[in-house]
Amino acid sequence: MSDRPTDSAPDRLTYWEKRTEVPLFLASLLFLAGYAVRVLAPRDTEPWRDLALTLVGVTWLLFLVDYVVRLRLSGLGFRFLHTHWLDTVVLVLPLLRPLRVVRIYNAVQDRRDRPRLDLYARVMAYAGLSSLLLGFSAALAVYHQEHGAPGATILTFGDSAWWACATLTTVGYGDVTPVTPSGRAIAALLMVCGLALLGAVTGSFSSWLLQVFTQEDEKKPPQRG
Structure with a gap:
């Protein structure tokens, strides 16, 4: 066609x-x-x-x-x-x-006509790659806004990358934090995205485990009374 x-x-x-x-x-x-x-x-x-x-x-x-x-x-x-x-x-x-990796994957699959990954695997792969791209982008943006600001605690890109990892995983140690309005706006966006990505990964992983256990139970022979 x-x-x-x-x-x-x-x-x-x-x-x-x-x-x-x-x-x-x-x-x-x-x-x-x-x-x-x-x-x-x-x-x-x-x-x-x-x-x-x-x-x-x-x-x-x-x-x-x-x-x-x-x-x-x-x-x-x-x-x-x-x-x-x-x-x-x-x-x-x-x-x-770069976070539009879901549409990229679908476009490539449509062109190559290959079987797609399992739904749960796709969600976890998308969320994992999105987390890396989002964390790197946020670390760059926050470092750009923060490292020269008065009273800043994010002075190097390493500090910014550490902050992005802690924020994206919702750990939030608080040892380095943005002090500028633009840096805090980026932090708020990263928190929301981090919660969504974390929920997607944990929810998909839990559903996959439940599916595996259900299939294993269905394969077991019925026990004799």
């Missing part, structure tokens, strides 16, 4: 998303790499910091073009902002774009 779009707006939008999802995911990783170099590289390491800033700007423009194209193809007008609010958030906060 051909995957070419028909004349309907939803089909054209689906075709565009299927064709661009993987390339844009790779672009999002380039965006993250450029942002990391811009934040972590010393100020005297030119022209690398300027090249990183250029890479960040170019990849963000790709995201903007993709957003505008999908808005036009949807046929929804500005209602697209409401129905696709997550895409709007990702455009404003492009550091969150």
